[in-house]
Amino acid sequence: MTQELDYIKLADSDEDFTELEALINPKPTPDAQDDEGFDELEALLGEAMADRKTTEAVKQLRAKAKGGFGLSTEDQGRIRAWELAKEWLPVANTALFKRYVCTCGFHTTVFEGLMLEQRHRHSSHANRWTAQEAALASLPNKTAIRTARIPMCQRCAASKGYSLVTDLEWQV
Numbered sequence: 341m342t343q344e345l346d347y348i349k350l351a352d353s354d355e356d357f358t359e360l361e362a363l364i365n366p367k368p369t370p371d372a373q374d375d376e377g378f379d380e381l382e383a384l385l386g387e388a389m390a391d392r393k394t395t396e397a398v399k400q401l402r403a404k405a406k407g408g409f410g411l412s413t414e415d416q417g418r419i420r421a422w423e424l425a426k427e428w429l430p431v432a433n434t435a436l437f438k439r440y441v442c443t444c445g446f447h448t449t450v451f452e453g454l455m456l457e458q459r460h461r462h463s464s465h466a467n468r469w470t471a472q473e474a475a476l477a478s479l480p481n482k483t484a485i486r487t488a489r490i491p492m493c494q495r496c497a498a499s500k501g502y503s504l505v506t507d508l509e510w511q512v
Contacts, residue, residue, distance in 0.1 A: 398422045420470070428458035428468065432482045433475040439485050442493035449485070457482065 401415050411419075424430070434455040441447040453471055456479075460466035475481065494504055 394422060395426070424458075427461050429461055430476065430479055431457040431459050431467070432480045433457075433472075434469060434482045434484050436469070437483065437485045439487045440490050440493070441487055442490050442496060444493060444496045446493045446495045448493070452486075455484070 398419055401411060401419055404415075405411050434457045436452045436455050437449050438452050439447055439449045454473070454475060455469040456472045456476070458468050458470065460468075469484075492500060492502075497504060
């Protein structure tokens with residue numbers, strides 16, 4: 341409304357229309373041309389949109405897995421990479437051993453694998469361990485032992501009538 345009034349005032353007089361043109365087509369100021377803040381904001385918005393798209397893709401893959409459909413190794417890798425980046429914080433490298441304890445008291449310990457201990461980002465009481473091929477140098481090392489009770493070991497086998505001389509060897 342004020343622009344119309346200004347236009348009417350200028351039109352009634354014989355003044356130059358430069359003021360009217362300045363209102364209709366403002367010239368960009370040097371500050372408006374050098375708005376680097378908008379570039380940073382656009383980059384941040386682009387990251388957020390890409391993150392949202394990845395989150396939605398992971399949700400769809402999880403729904404597919406819950407529906408009983410198998411996931412490809414590639415899809416499993418995508419889910420794990422997203423979880424590592426967004427939901428689970430790495431805590432420690434863990435060497436997992438299994439200790440077999442016989443009823444006679446003898447025990448033997450076997451290395452089962454290298455695990456990555458992780459803590460949930462939103463719940464400090466939720467931990468998980470996932471298999472990994474190599475230890476991460478930036479994390480501390482821990483040892484975990486799982487114990488299993490067994491009814492017979494290599495020491496008491498002979499007393500129960502079994503020989504450890506191999507009759508048959510099974511490949512695992």
